[in-house]
Amino acid sequence: MASAPMTEDNSYGAWKFCAWNGMIFMAVFMYFWGWLGHNLPPFAGDTPASEVAAYFRDHRDAVRLGMVMSMTFAVSYAVWGIAIGKVMDYAIGRGHILTDLQVWGAGLTVVPILVSSSFWLLGSYRPEALDDTTLQMIYDAAWLLIDLAYAVTSVQMFGLGFGFLRDKRAEPFFPKWVCWYSIWVGFMFVAECFMPFFKGGAFNRSGILNYWIEFSIFFAYAPIITWYSLKAIGRIRVENGD
């Protein structure tokens, strides 16, 4: 007698599409939010208000487009988290609390991305009518929010890392190093706490530590997790004979 499949949902095409949303999010985020929004890297905390304001005024349409796209595709991060959650359900059993933490962490990550992008969009909406320090304040607010909301993403990363460590397969869906990478990235995000205290140097929002290192390890995260999620979905499909 054939064993019953471990999942009733065999819409693997949809699973894969959702998993690919990790890469879609990252591509949109880097180009539209990062490049067009002048966040790759951002203005340093000690950049004169006139320089920040001039950027909004001279590139208003680029910033508007960047943030509109960033807000539109922010939800793809949650969609990606749901795909990872489906794999976790299969790997460690349905309804595990670590799966819930992963899914909720991914879902809540959308909120600071949406809200901070709306701040940048606000700055580009009528920059000619706003003074330099107001525009600088809007830019500062967006960065303070997106950096200091790190903990919601850490929850996703801890849920994912500790969750897949419970996968007892001979060849787990996610190798141990990926699980520990996830935990480590979530752990190291705590360095963002230093950001509000600095306007220049390594810990300011564009500094080597708080921007280049922290964002690099985050930018590497989505491709790595997406790759192993897609591989896992393929294996689940084979295991279920679909």
Place this chain on the structure above:
Amino acid sequence: MHAPSTMSADARKKTLALPGDEGVFFFITADMAMFALFFLVFMVGQAQAPDIYRASRAALDPALGLLNTLILATSGWLMVRAVEAARREQWSAARRNVIAAALVGLGFAATKAFEYHAKISHGITLNTNEFFTYYYAFTGLHFFHFVIGVLVLAITQAKLAAPEGEKTRIWLESAAAYWHMVDLLWMVLFPMLYLAGGTA
């Protein structure tokens, strides 16, 4: 000409195997790589403003740094004793050593609290200058690692109260590896912040 090996492949593999869970070593390696970058950033800053760093270093008390070094080294030694006891399946002895390691380790927190309080009460804060930015940031992050380590030791002693053989031994070795990382990072932080390059 090589002498014929008398060690079996399995024995060789066991000898070369990392203690604890190998995944934890990925975390440790990544973490230490991050701190290595921190140290590099500090060294670059020091090369650019040696006088500020030298004068600032003079405000730190190397005796407190040394005390913390001794505390962490002693705590680390107790963890080694715990691992050795666990390998002999002497679980009670292992647990006692873990508890002792945590209690001795708490001395580090007390010293850091005293040191931070003394600095802040003298008006030396995160924004005093670049040296103290790094001093608070790096020792603060290290302290965060320390707090996590103490929590891990607390969980470890609870697991040792109801040991599950190999599983508990692997947990203990992993916890010890992490605790040694906390120790090792301090062994670099101490000379870098308190001693390197002399004082004014």
